[in-house]
Amino acid sequence: MIDKALVAASSKPIILSILLRGEDYGYQIIQKVKNISGGSLEWSDKMLYPVLHRMEKEGSLVSRWKMSDGGRLRRYYRITEKGRKELDSARRQWRSVTDALARLWKPLPSLD
């Protein structure tokens, strides 16, 4: 179980990074996150969709609807210029934090 605060804080950078690779829809994003975190990040729809909408409102994403061959309607999200800039800034911030933590945790082998 990962701390709620951490999940919340990391959601935006994670979403933006995934979308960097191309547009995607909600359900797919959840699967990729689960995948990439080795199962430790299991986002619920309850958590994801409001965040996606908030990001769209803020302008980091845009969405459009596409119909699959199976006739299913899905809402695809795409990163925007603004989103890219936000991601850069987030990346720098996280870098600073994780570097600091990495330096702090190096001489404590038993924690791994």
Next chain:
Amino acid sequence: MFDLDKAIREWRKNIFRSPNMEEADVTELESHIRDEVDRLVKEGLDEEAAFRKAVEDPALVEALDAEYAKVRHLRLDRPAWHPARLLPSFAWSHLKIAVRKMRKQKAYSLINIVGLAFGMTCSILIFFWVRDELGYNRFHEKADQLFRINKTYQIGNATDFNSSTPFPLATTARENIAEIFDATQFHRHTALIRLGDTIFYERRICATDSSFFKMFTYPFVLGDPSDALSEPDSAVVTESFAVKYFGKENPVGKTLTLDQDKSFVIRGVIRDMPSNADFRSDLFVPTSAVVDQELLEDWGFHYTMTFALLQENSILAEVEKKLSRLIQDRLPEEQISLALQPLGDIHLYAPDGSEEGMKYVRIFFVIAVFILVIACINYINLSTARSEKRAKEVGLRKVVGARRMQIAWQFFAESMLFTLIALSLALVFVQSLQGVFRDLTGKTMDLADFEPGFIVGLLLITAFTGIASGVYPALVLSSFKPVRALRDNLDRPGRKASFRKTLVVVQVALSIMLLIGMSVIEQQMRYIRTRDLGFDKDNLLYLRMTGGLQKNYEAFRNELLRNPDVAAVARSFQIPGEMSAIARGLRWEGMEPGESAAFGIIPIDDDTMDLLDLKTVQGRKFSREFPGGESDFILNEKAIEVMGLKDPIGKPFFFSEDYPGTIAGVVKNFHAMPLNFGIEPAILLVDPEYLRLVLVKIRPGDHRGAISAIEAAWTKFAPGFPFEYHFVDERFDLYYRSELLAGKIFRYFVLIAVFISCLGLLGLSAFVAEQKTKEIGIRKILGASIPQVILLLTKQFLLWVLLANLIAWPVAYFAMRNWLDNYAFRTSLGLPLFLLSAAAVLVIAMLTVSFQAIRAARANPVDSLRYE
């Protein structure tokens, strides 16, 4: 058997109860659930279990909703806003969604609201006007029992109606007819007034009797209504008259002199008459003091207006019969009868029953409806178009049962929201247009007049607009089949598209009708003003004869003629073109026994025929060389026609039993009366007794020189009398003032209607351009030029405008034909007029539409093809 789709539908219904979830959100979640179910099924669960797992615990739906709520309320720069719970929650949520939608589509909302606001402003203004008109004269307490006595009589071969009655009628009617509780008569009198050192003409003197203030309700500020005007030298004035001439002093007891020899003492002061009163006056004097005793007893002299106060429950027909018998007994050789007209109808209907004010009430009511309809059509078109576009984006699914109602309510909420905002805007407009309204109509309108009728009317207008605008989108779009819509092209003509086309056509047709109506009215006005009346009315002014002038007329005339700008000077009884004196009891050779006739009389002097340039067709005219003697009469062609005389010159003609004469000449027909009337038989005679006006014809060009010369002569020959002059043609324009005013008001309304239609076309053309974006992109890539693309977009509008013309022309034709029938002399409804109006509308419409078309045509095709 577990039905997944059914379960999902149930789930959707459940979710939709949450106020913060939009259609889009739910669809997204549904997609998510289906994906999850697929995955779980792949992992080995059966559908039902998978579904249960995929769907959240119902309790958690509330939490989800709360999350969405937070996002919805996300105002990046402003705090969240929680309104009081006034409405049931479902209605409130619909409103919230409507507000949100409105914010997102600012341009479209603006066009809609402005259009609706204009429509409502017009309706509200017209409502005020109509209410005022219908309420004329109804402020009197006894209004329901007050009637005017109108007269029907014969003149020539025709029957005529008016309200001129003999002086003794009022008293005789009161004394002899039981149902008549009281009766009064009054007429408008003009006199020269001297108040201390001030001398002026007062045209609106009301000469009446002591019953007047007992019957009509004019509150007295000073003095007693029950014996006002009972003394033969008493007078009553209005507050503004008192203030104007006496300032703060008490006017009661002060004297004023009429026509130099009649003195009156002011005994009462009344409040100023309200604006919706006819027969306005500021000074009241007893009739007996200003009219000769002889005339007061003469039953053949019809000069005054008589009103009767009837007992309650009187039978009108009975009273009318008694009145007619009363007058017939006293005028046995005439064919005459009397009728009663309710006080409240006087402003709206003429004595012959034809519509006066009512005409305009009807017209303006129709215009108000037209404009409101146009605005509503706008709204319907734009909101429908917009919603279809959104439907495509969002992919609405077919809704069943409760769901459909929700969407319907959504549209109603939207239209009510728009209407309410438009209403507030309209109220602001109305308030700011108060000045313009007053200038145009002479009525004061105050939004503070919040009587219940007004509020009801306002609510009705609002409700009508809201419902009318919301009904169509609500009903039709809520049954939208979205999947099919996504696959088909929405442009393909379907039921919905043709309904919208009909609306646009109706809108344009209404505008064309208004435009044609306006053109016809303007044309008729121009016709009236420029039509040859048979005498020369231009550059002609008239002065009122005074005692001094009468004595020294010849000297005065010579003085005037010395000035090079003065062309001619003559005298007459009335203003040319305003013949109203009638002679009865005429006799001529060859008259059938028992036949009676009434011709108009035009008293003039020897110079008048030359001054007016009247043309003689037989015999001679009156002039200085051949003056008109006492027994010389000149008749007009119509009179000769009526009499049926072959060789009229020299034949005997009896003005009355004891007034013989001969026919000295025949003059060509001219318009002795306003153009509404036809040409009536008339007699010209020279009679120094009846010459009240001096006519002066001046040379065309700058009048100032001539006028100052006339004024100089005036001061010399009529010292102590104020110099007042009027131009005859300006006076004629006054007749048609109501028509001129109607024309002006009409013009404004037409502009507004056209403007609103343009708003609609603008919005619609934007929508069409957007819809065809892909098509345009492809065509441009394939080599289409910009003009070709523009044509593609504007083609259908062209068709609609042409169709609208087809509808508008017949309707406008019949309506205008009807209106023109009011005039004995009228302009023609020619084809050029219709073509011009049609062309104007076409040009305006095309300009509006091409604005969007050009923008779309110049767009980069690559952009339009990127995302559908």
